[in-house]
Amino acid sequence: MTPASLRGWRLVHRWTSLICSANLLILCVTGLILVFHHEIQHLMGEELDSSYTEGQARLPLQSLVDIAQKADPTLQPKLLSFDPEDKAVNYIYLGPPEESGFELGRWVVLNGFTGANQMLKQPTETLVGFLLKLHVDLFTGFAGQMFVGVMGLLFVVSTVSGLVVYGPFMKKLAFGILRFGRGTRIGNIDLHNLFGVATLVWAFVVGLTGAILSFSPLITGYWQKTELAAMTARHPEPMTGSSVSIDRVAEAGLAAFPGKDLAFIAYPGNEYAGSRHFSVLVRGHTELTQRLLSVALVDAETGVVAETAGTPWYMTVLMLSGPFHFGDYGGLPLQIVWALFTIVTGVVTVTGFVVWLKRPRARAASAATGAKLGSKA
Amino acid sequence: MTGVWRIPAALAVLSVIGLAAAILGDGVWDWLCWATLSVPLAVCAAKLWRQWPS
Structure with missing residues (x-):
């Protein structure tokens, strides 16, 4: 990879991550609890009556x-x-x-x-309703849901660009090295790299499926307006008499x-x-x-x-x-796995932000430019 | 594949297998899912545990 393209990928990774990081933290915290929504609803007595x-x-x-x-x-x-x-x-x-x-x-x-x-x-x-609303649309309806979807897409780009910049950075470093004694920035970089690369596939899948689910009104709307509308348009007869019972309709459909x-x-x-x-x-x-x-x-x-x-x-x-975002397709052990991955993703988000906060300031460079400008004046 | 990618690639393959397994079936598929998806988490935990500043 040329130094210029690596610089480009670094910029992509930095800015996609920074823009989505605040929302991503909200998604991690609410998502961590929502993984167990069935159990919580049960504890709070909020579950629907499904007894028979x-x-x-x-x-x-x-x-x-x-x-x-x-x-x-x-x-x-x-x-x-x-x-x-x-x-x-x-x-x-x-x-x-x-x-x-x-x-x-x-x-x-x-x-x-x-x-x-x-x-x-x-x-x-x-509780679950509140967290879900915060997770899905930040209490701002359709616009908020689209916003969260875009943040999800940024997160997906951030995982991919993170993978690209991981290789060159780790060239001379052993996998999983954590240099905690070498200052805040290096410790956070190492933790960010290890946790990020180890959970990358999960984060990519959950981010992408989350974005797709955010756009679900657009996707189902498109299907309804195209294929489904064309299908119903082939049967335009108006209603003249009365309808058969809904049970007969269901039976016919199932048959x-x-x-x-x-x-x-x-x-x-x-x-x-x-x-x-x-x-x-x-x-x-x-x-x-x-x-x-x-x-x-x-x-x-x-x-x-x-x-x-x-x-x-x-x-x-x-x-x-749905299942690949909610982690609800493999029993309680998978829910626990999902929660642990969510915590790791939260750590990656925070450590990445710390690495950016502690970035070396280009003070020397700007001082030099300032001096040059000063000498010209 | 160079040394940099060996372990990350292995963890990625395990993750894909794990994510896919439980959707394909129950029972042994669930176990395969739990086992493979635990590996990346275990690697994170082990590396953190061993190198935690004492």
């Missing part, structure tokens, strides 16, 4: 929708969402009749076996994809469905296949499947980003 007895039958979806609608009869059901891990937890979105998006209505959470209605608390009312589970059902008129067709989204049930979605359009008047499709690669990337 073995062998108990699920309530028909229609009765769940009816229960949800009782909470606010002026609203209509728009979307059903099923928890992949917890089959008792069902989310139902209710909105004003004319709404096709998800802004004016409300989510209702029901136990799918008992029908118990659980009020969703505001994020600020629970189109044997062995799959329900993920979402969007009602006709919703932006994720057609004018008279339900969208039934299904997923598999292994760690991997539960992240792969397929969709069936079901005619609301006949209960017949009109068309089926998979989802494009970028939706699969988005869905797979």
Whole structure:
């Protein structure tokens, strides 16, 4: 590598890291706790009621929708969402009749076996909700979420550029050397290099998947406006009669994809469905296949499947980003591993900042320039 | 590959295997994930432990 390109990479590493470091520390601290959100919710009594007895039958979806609608009869059901891990937890979105998006209505959470209605608390009312909001958008909504996504991308560039500058720096140094007796700057550089390079792959993956998740509204929005919209546009028939029951719709959708589970059902008129067709989204049930979605359009008047499709690669990337960001796909030991990596990343962030703070000032150089200017004057 | 990259490359390979393993299955895949992902952390801890100023 030429000295000039190395200087360039150093600049990239310095500035991408410095810009994202404050946000990165917030992400590390909140993320460290959020890794254990299930355990914390359990301890705080904030978890959703998902109790049912073995062998108990699920309530028909229609009765769940009816229960949800009782909470606010002026609203209509728009979307059903099923928890992949917890089959008792069902989310139902209710909105004003004319709404096709998800802004004016409300989510209702029901136990799918008992029908118990659980009020969703505001994020600020629970510890996990508060930390999650801070982690995802710094309490500033969509703009904040995009900001955090950009910070995530900067972090990814910082890990890559850090790897590039690591090689030349370590040329004459043994791996993992920690020269603690040689002053603050050298001690911090060594710790930064060791912790940084040892956890680089993890940091890269978690940073990149975090950025992808931040941009999820844009990614799902793109899919909805292109492939899904083209699919529903092929079935433009308006609604003339009455709809079959939601349970028949679900059955038809599931029959189109044997062995799959329900993920979402969007009602006709919703932006994720057609004018008279339900969208039934299904997923598999292994760690991997539960992240792969397929969709069936079901005619609301006949209960017949009109068309089926998979989802494009970028939706699969988005869905797979979840586990690789949350670390929730390998039990409690993986959560602990995830937490330890998060702590190491926090140390890398702080030591990197200290190295920058303690940088040798170019005082001699600027003094010389000053003298030259002085002599000219 | 020069000496500078030998250990970092090994840790990177172990990390990739570990991250991928648990998504592919449960049981033995989970164990593979925990074992491989622990190595980079253990290396950090061991280096810190041995060279901590006494």
